[in-house]
Amino acid sequence: MTASGFFERLFKYLFIVSACVAGISQFYKDDWPEPSYYDLSQLDEPLQTETDREPFSIEANGLAYTVKPKFEYDLQGVVVSYSNADGFTNIWHHKRWRDFINVRDVCVIWGKNVASGVYKSMRFSSDSWTCWAAWPNQEIGAAFSMYALSNNHIVTDNDDLKAKLMQAEPGDVIRFTGVLAEYTNHAIGYTRGTSPTRNDTGQGACETIYIDSFDIVKKANPGLRKLAKTFNWLTLLSFIGFVVFFLIAPAKPRY
Known part of the structure; x- marks a missing residue:
């Protein structure tokens, strides 16, 4: 030979x-880890406090944006789904809205939604602006709280933070800090707001966060x-x- x-x-x-x-x-x-895999003492409701930060300007892809902080925000939770702004099926953020600072939407759960293990019997998905949670029967649905889930529009103009953000996968524990904020895209005169509470659902219930830090605290199924x-x-x-x-x-x- x-x-x-x-x-x-x-x-x-x-x-x-x-x-x-x-x-x-x-x-x-991408199998869901058991609840015992997580440190449940660290998966409390996000911490929201008053802020004294003034509005500030940032730039991305040659476009100017104004960010108006509303509250300081600190969240640690388990990723269940995400949507990338530059994803193949996402035509809204870049092409239609000219939005280059909302780089990724990350849907997370915390509290009893993790402790009960109910997430293991559910399906989660994300589109351009919404996180969807589906359960197979009423019993599973009753055990799941929509008030311990949030869809987060993550805003950043920092390449290092973006790189960390894009590494998060379903099942991972993440923590980010920053400000709940609204921002204006001056190229098209569009303003995106934020929900100020975790006790709402449906349209307008998503959180918009300009992040100061982002960390993957624990990877799911790393091996x-x-x-x-x-x-x-x-x-x-x-x-x-x-x-x-x-x-x-x-x-x-x-x-």
């Missing part, structure tokens, strides 16, 4: 194994997620290797 033929076969089997491991780990990496990422890359690289050596390997003789 030639060297190119050997490597062709090696990359072929490496691709098959990598694809199988990547598929299995991808399937399980499986690292495994999935590693084998995703191995699958891609082994496929490329197989194609390269398939093309350069000498043709097999026909009899």
Whole structure:
């Protein structure tokens, strides 16, 4: 067997194994952890206090925005879903609203919604401005509190904070501090407000936060997620290797 033929076969089997491991780990990496995985003493209702911060201006993508702080805000909770402003299906933030500071919406739960484990029987999803929670029956629905869930429009013009924010995944414990605020996009004269309370639902109930800090306190399924990422890359690289050596390997003789 030639060297190119050997490597062709090696990359072929490496691709098959990598694809199988990547598929299995991808399937399980977003399983919800048990409530015991979390430090429930740190998952209280968000802390909201008075602020003396004055309105300030920021800039993103050459556009000017004015941020008007309403309250200081400190939230620690469990991510259940998110929506990226630059996502493939999200045409609102960038194209229609010219909004380049609301970089991601993050939906979180806390308190009894985590302690009861009810989240494990539910489905969560996010679109351009809403977090959706669905339960399979009335019993699960009765155990879940919409007042211990918030959809957060995260606003920042800081690239380091944005990079941290984009690493958060469902099941992760996150903490951010900043101000509940409204902001005006001067390019189109649009102002987005914020809810001042956790005891509302429906349209207008989302929190808009200009963040000063953002941290992932605890990752969910860190081993499986690292495994999935590693084998995703191995699958891609082994496929490329197989194609390269398939093309350069000498043709097999026909009899």
